[in-house]
Amino acid sequence: MPKNIGYFDDEIDNYSYNHSHSNNLKLKKVMGFDQRRIENQNRTISDYTVFLFQHLEKQGLVSAEKIEGVFLVTQTPDYQIPPTSCVIHGRLKLNESTYCIDINDGCAGYIKAINEACMFLQSSSAQCAMIIAGDILSPKVSKYDRNSYPLIGDAVTISILKKTACTEKILVNLMIRGSDHEKLIIPAGGLRNPSSDESRKLQVQVDGNKRTLEQLHMHGGDVFAFTQSVVPEFILDNLKKLERTPKNYSRFYFHQANIFILDKLRQKFDLNITQMPDRVIREYGNSSSATIPMLIASEQEKVKMKCLLAGFGVGLAWGIVDLTIDTNSSAGIHEL
Numbered sequence: 001m002p003k004n005i006g007y008f009d010d011e012i013d014n015y016s017y018n019h020s021h022s023n024n025l026k027l028k029k030v031m032g033f034d035q036r037r038i039e040n041q042n043r044t045i046s047d048y049t050v051f052l053f054q055h056l057e058k059q060g061l062v063s064a065e066k067i068e069g070v071f072l073v074t075q076t077p078d079y080q081i082p083p084t085s086c087v088i089h090g091r092l093k094l095n096e097s098t099y100c101i102d103i104n105d106g107c108a109g110y111i112k113a114i115n116e117a118c119m120f121l122q123s124s125s126a127q128c129a130m131i132i133a134g135d136i137l138s139p140k141v142s143k144y145d146r147n148s149y150p151l152i153g154d155a156v157t158i159s160i161l162k163k164t165a166c167t168e169k170i171l172v173n174l175m176i177r178g179s180d181h182e183k184l185i186i187p188a189g190g191l192r193n194p195s196s197d198e199s200r201k202l203q204v205q206v207d208g209n210k211r212t213l214e215q216l217h218m219h220g221g222d223v224f225a226f227t228q229s230v231v232p233e234f235i236l237d238n239l240k241k242l243e244r245t246p247k248n249y250s251r252f253y254f255h256q257a258n259i260f261i262l263d264k265l266r267q268k269f270d271l272n273i274t275q276m277p278d279r280v281i282r283e284y285g286n287s288s289s290a291t292i293p294m295l296i297a298s299e300q301e302k303v304k305m306k307c308l309l310a311g312f313g314v315g316l317a318w319g320i321v322d323l324t325i326d327t328n329s330s331a332g333i334h335e336l
Contacts, residue, residue: 056331059331074135108255251306
């Protein structure tokens with residue numbers, strides 16, 4: 001992740017055009033706005049991936065020759081064409097037989113990538129796959145948008161999946177509600193609404209926040225309602241089908257949407273902050289698909305643990321993974 005830290009207190013005047021100082025401070029307390037990591041040197045997904053891979057390689061944790069599949073989850077590719085997984089393939093000098101794919105997804109993207117990588121390993125002779133998950137999303141968010149800018153952090157993660165003789169299953173379930181795709185959206189800049197002088201014009205939107213049509217727009221109330229109704233009901237339904245309860249899990253690694261949402265979910269499942277941690281959103285920000293692997297990477301208890309991973313957000317999409325994680329294999333969090 002970037003070394004550069006953005007602080008809410010330093011940016012609070014950006015929101016004074018339509019919000020009082022006291023109101024901004026109240027929101028800071030409720031939402032837990034504090035700090036996050038912001039890319040400020042025009043570095044890209046492939047730049048961060050190469051830095052992190054080389055670090056892992058020096059530690060003897062990965063080898064370019066052994067990577068047989070690359071699953072990149074990002075909404076901020078280096079280029080529109082070619083796929084960024086191909087760029088990474090070339091920069092890491094991976095074998096030409098290595099399977100590479102870009103997955104354009106966000107908050108639930110890590111869940112989807114685990115599903116795709118597991119299917120790849122199960123259906124082929126491949127032994128090792130790499131998941132790259134993260135976004136450099138801060139340039140796509142208006143610094144005058146009080147809904148989103150205080151939350152968004154930049155980060156990229158690498159996860160290595162290897163085929164072993166272990167018979168324990170990894171269980172995945174994913175859902176999509178495409179009819180709500182406009183709840184989290186960058187409305188312009190694609191083929192549907194091409195970039196124009198009008199789409200680049202900064203203006204106060206109907207929710208009272210100032211942004212262009214080429215910047216992230218979040219319908220906060222609708223997204224919050226989704227996380228408090230659809231997501232917990234889905235998780236409880238899956239636990240029932242698996243004949244499990246929250247007590248069967250040591251950790252609930254949930255997407256780090258914001259502190260308020262995580263507090264409410266923690267209450268719904270009657271969990272403490274150790275069982276459902278929120279350290280990533282508090283220290284680093286919401287980096288979409290990177291938040292779940294960042295939770296795993298920053299876990300202090302180094303043991304094998306039964307975990308439930310849950311991603312939810314843009315799409316709208318939501319999903320879970322039931323698996324056992326050995327946190328001794330984590331290489332931690334690193335700055336670039």
